[in-house]
Amino acid sequence: TQQQRTQVVIIGAGPSGSVAAALLHQQQIDVIVLEKSTFPRFSIGESLLPACMEVIEQAKMLDAVTAAGFQFKDGAAFRYQDKYTTFDFNDKFTAGPATTYQVQRGQFDKVLADEAVTQGVEIRYEHAVEAIECLESKSVLTVTGANKKSYTLEADFVLDASGFGRVLPRLLALEKPSHLPPRKAIFCHVTDHINAEKCSVDYDRNKILISVHPHSADVWYWLIPFSNGTCSLGVVAPPQWLADYGDDSLAVLKQLVNEEPGLATILAAAEYPIKAATIEGYSANVTQLATSNYALLGNAGEFLDPVFSSGVTIAMKSAQLAANVLTRSFAGEKVDWQCDYAQPLMLGVDTFRTYVEGWYSGELQRVIFHPNPDRKIKQMICAILAGYAWDTNNPFVTQSQRRLAVVAALCAE
Numbered sequence: 001t002q003q004q005r006t007q008v009v010i011i012g013a014g015p016s017g018s019v020a021a022a023l024l025h026q027q028q029i030d031v032i033v034l035e036k037s038t039f040p041r042f043s044i045g046e047s048l049l050p051a052c053m054e055v056i057e058q059a060k061m062l063d064a065v066t067a068a069g070f071q072f073k074d075g076a077a078f079r080y081q082d083k084y085t086t087f088d089f090n091d092k093f094t095a096g097p098a099t100t101y102q103v104q105r106g107q108f109d110k111v112l113a114d115e116a117v118t119q120g121v122e123i124r125y126e127h128a129v130e131a132i133e134c135l136e137s138k139s140v141l142t143v144t145g146a147n148k149k150s151y152t153l154e155a156d157f158v159l160d161a162s163g164f165g166r167v168l169p170r171l172l173a174l175e176k177p178s179h180l181p182p183r184k185a186i187f188c189h190v191t192d193h194i195n196a197e198k199c200s201v202d203y204d205r206n207k208i209l210i211s212v213h214p215h216s217a218d219v220w221y222w223l224i225p226f227s228n229g230t231c232s233l234g235v236v237a238p239p240q241w242l243a244d245y246g247d248d249s250l251a252v253l254k255q256l257v258n259e260e261p262g263l264a265t266i267l268a269a270a271e272y273p274i275k276a277a278t279i280e281g282y283s284a285n286v287t288q289l290a291t292s293n294y295a296l297l298g299n300a301g302e303f304l305d306p307v308f309s310s311g312v313t314i315a316m317k318s319a320q321l322a323a324n325v326l327t328r329s330f331a332g333e334k335v336d337w338q339c340d341y342a343q344p345l346m347l348g349v350d351t352f353r354t355y356v357e358g359w360y361s362g363e364l365q366r367v368i369f370h371p372n373p374d375r376k377i378k379q380m381i382c383a384i385l386a387g388y389a390w391d392t393n394n395p396f397v398t399q400s401q402r403r404l405a406v407v408a409a410l411c412a413e
């Protein structure tokens with residue numbers, strides 16, 4: 001018979017769910033993960049940042065991730081018109097891992113989930129959370145199991161790691177519109193046939209490439225190479241701007257690649273699949289990240305924007321912070337979810353917010369594409385691009401808006 005009560009229920013076995021589960025299990029906390037789908041399943045969000053490697057290591061999953069043979073990543077490259085600039089994560093202000101991977105998420109998320117199971121975590125696949133009742137000192141979840149039968153599960157605490165499923169924000173009416181304007185992404189995986197040595201424009205397979213549309217600076221593309229000769233390719237733009245290009249997503253994506261000469265050159269021999277996917281209006285926020293009943297992890301909380309590949313890193317950081325608070329709480333310590341979880345998490349989210357807003361306002365692009373960057377400033381910005389957005393020793397973290405505005409003004413001179 002199935003266990004009907006546990007200390008912690010985690011909704012979702014994506015990166016935040018699996019990591020949180022492993023960290024809690026390592027502290028002898030009883031945890032059950034409920035995952036709606038079966039793994040592997042597709043997920044968007046394929047370029048990792050080095051800062052998340054520390055969390056993967058703490059969750060004792062680093063060996064499995066390393067052994068999986070994902071594409072090595074050591075930085076980010078940006079192209080706009082004839083300007084091409086790179087950030088090498090080895091040359092960053094904050095100490096910590098400088099390299100990471102670009103991953104097919106179906107496989108990556110399965111590696112993490114399988115590791116959690118190997119460590120002793122119970123993951124119930126094809127179990128979807130349908131309802132929650134938050135009581136004084138416990139919560140009761142209504143779950144539909146793989147046999148389509150409904151059952152209840154009681155927990156002292158619930159972690160919502162349901163990503164874009166946003167289970168608790170929906171069920172508890174916590175949704176709050178994002179202040180960021182809606183954007184749409186069109187994407188697919190291509191067999192890339194890139195030959196970097198023979199290519200007439202700069203290209204480095206060990207870096208994510210972010211290209212800016214030559215005539216619309218708020219439209220940008222990602223090219224995320226994998227280790228198997230394919231790349232994830234996507235374009236992000238305001239929906240109304242894309243509407244002028246028609247309804248055939250794959251045709252729109254190909255047309256937009258052709259409008260960016262650098263990308264068109266790199267992908268000249270690429271083979272496209274028969275269809276491209278789209279995702280729209282993904283920026284989201286909530287009124288409250290945690291109470292004494294639950295905490296929202298990763299994308300179930302606030303999601304900003306994909307431009308700096310920060311999603312999985314924020315998801316893992318939230319898992320680490322929440323597991324830490326829960327460990328203290330189950331040990332009898334008094335915890336304050338606002339001060340101990342929401343505020344520390346938001347420090348990094350707010351740093352990324354400054355950079356996302358600066359990207360679309362043009363300030364950050366001015367800094368990134370400046371021909372003679374100051375080395376120290378570049379190292380500080382590089383640390384944030386590598387995911388070290390919680391490093392309070394970095395003035396570009398603690399005073400992110402002011403610092404970026406000052407540097408952008410200098411770059412405009």
Ligand code: FAD
Nearest residue numbers: 012014015016036045047129162163165298299306311312
């Ligand atoms: P997820 O990985 O989404 O996992 C949630 C899990 O919960 C899923 O497995 C789902 O099946 C399960 N679930 C949902 N509902 C229920 C339910 N009712 N019951 C049980 N289980 C449920 N991030 C990066 O780091 N790098 C990138 O390059 C990047 N690119 C992006 C590009 C775009 C266009 C977008 C929109 C996002 C991108 N992101 C990127 C963000 C990234 O996709 C997310 O931040 C990341 O996947 C969040 O992980 P998570 O653990 O919070 O949730």
